[in-house]
Amino acid sequence: MNGEGEGAAAPGPLAGLKVLDLSRVLAAPWATQVLGDLGAEVLKVEQPGGGDDTRRWGPPFLEDGSERPDAAYYLCANRNKQSLAIDFARPEGAALVRRLALQADILVENFRTGGLEKYGLDKATLCAANPRLIYCSITGFGHTGPYAQRGGYDFLIQGMSGLMSITGRPDGAPGAGPMKVGLPVSDLFTGLYATISILAALRERDRSGQGQHLDCALLDSQLALLVNQGMNYLVGGAVPQRLGNDHPNVVPYRDFAAADDYVIVACGNDGQFRALCQLLGLDEMAEDPRYATNAGRARERRTLELALAKAIAPWKAADLLAAMAKAGVPGGPINTIDQVLADPQVAARGLLQAMRRADGTALTVIGYPGRFSRTPPSYRRAPPWLGQDTEAVLAGTLGLEPREIARLQAAGVVQCAVPRAARQDVELPA
Numbered sequence: 001m002n003g004e005g006e007g008a009a010a011p012g013p014l015a016g017l018k019v020l021d022l023s024r025v026l027a028a029p030w031a032t033q034v035l036g037d038l039g040a041e042v043l044k045v046e047q048p049g050g051g052d053d054t055r056r057w058g059p060p061f062l063e064d065g066s067e068r069p070d071a072a073y074y075l076c077a078n079r080n081k082q083s084l085a086i087d088f089a090r091p092e093g094a095a096l097v098r099r100l101a102l103q104a105d106i107l108v109e110n111f112r113t114g115g116l117e118k119y120g121l122d123k124a125t126l127c128a129a130n131p132r133l134i135y136c137s138i139t140g141f142g143h144t145g146p147y148a149q150r151g152g153y154d155f156l157i158q159g160m161s162g163l164m165s166i167t168g169r170p171d172g173a174p175g176a177g178p179m180k181v182g183l184p185v186s187d188l189f190t191g192l193y194a195t196i197s198i199l200a201a202l203r204e205r206d207r208s209g210q211g212q213h214l215d216c217a218l219l220d221s222q223l224a225l226l227v228n229q230g231m232n233y234l235v236g237g238a239v240p241q242r243l244g245n246d247h248p249n250v251v252p253y254r255d256f257a258a259a260d261d262y263v264i265v266a267c268g269n270d271g272q273f274r275a276l277c278q279l280l281g282l283d284e285m286a287e288d289p290r291y292a293t294n295a296g297r298a299r300e301r302r303t304l305e306l307a308l309a310k311a312i313a314p315w316k317a318a319d320l321l322a323a324m325a326k327a328g329v330p331g332g333p334i335n336t337i338d339q340v341l342a343d344p345q346v347a348a349r350g351l352l353q354a355m356r357r358a359d360g361t362a363l364t365v366i367g368y369p370g371r372f373s374r375t376p377p378s379y380r381r382a383p384p385w386l387g388q389d390t391e392a393v394l395a396g397t398l399g400l401e402p403r404e405i406a407r408l409q410a411a412g413v414v415q416c417a418v419p420r421a422a423r424q425d426v427e428l429p430a
Contacts, residue, residue, distance in 0.1 A: 012039025024144030030191030048415035051386035067289035085387030085415035142217035154184035161222035
């Protein structure tokens, strides 16, 4: 499936739902993009003049050197949305957003606790006016507790949550020290948990007819994603440490150096381990009772891994991985980003989607990963320019006359952008 701009697409499973997106940066925009991919109508409200901070988080930029380049960072989380540039710090702008909230099913925001109250856009005000509204707040630490007023950022949360304490090379190894994950996973996890929570609240609203407030925090979400490492401590009492690429529970489950590259070996059960040993000519190890179970292999981790490393070293990586696949032993390469995006499996799954902005500018995005047999996700709208849809939404959704929209724009309450393909020689407002 290739999404070519704003063409017609089959309605997704969330078609008919209206989302008002007051968020910026990543965690909350990630949630609203997922809702948009699944068919919801998403109205993204941005500050006139600058918009979402990530529009400027480059290079690289799409259309670098143009009058309004957008950074790749912004493009990764803002497809299937319409952009409205409304200054809701002004009373008239806040009034417009309140009118939009009356028609919304879902509102998503990521302002600091209490930050929207002065604009009359807080949960109490909007949920009283629209009792069916599902109002989702995403913050660093949630709306309760001693840290509720603090700002939260992904890097900060990766450190505070314990994630960095278990990520990186172990003490004594070259390059030892805590390390953040190479992606803002705390933001992304929170966006996904927010999406799950929104869908659950929608299901409950089907029964009760009532919306509710959802309080989603980066620290809470990252803590939930400590999974086995968190439970290892709660059950065993030992504080997990950094292990590099070793697995804390499963052996062998790490990278090894082949003759020309690194390979990953991931034996999840005893049979796979025996098959690996037979493949590598380590038949005695396959039959050794010390290595017969994962618990035994964990106790003898270093002896076992040294033997495997010696046996793997002469192999070429591609030959070993092919032999492992034939033998039923899970393994794979350590791809660079360009390599995985060119992988035939990625092509077969349709994960790269071609889109076009309203002026015809082409871009490729990484699509929604789930597969639906009847109501698939769609790629209807390329990430919009700032204010690209302000005029259309104010006129079509709120019924404002052109003269009133022009007045609001002249007063700086809203910003309306005209796609270059449609504007001909018309100059954009400064």
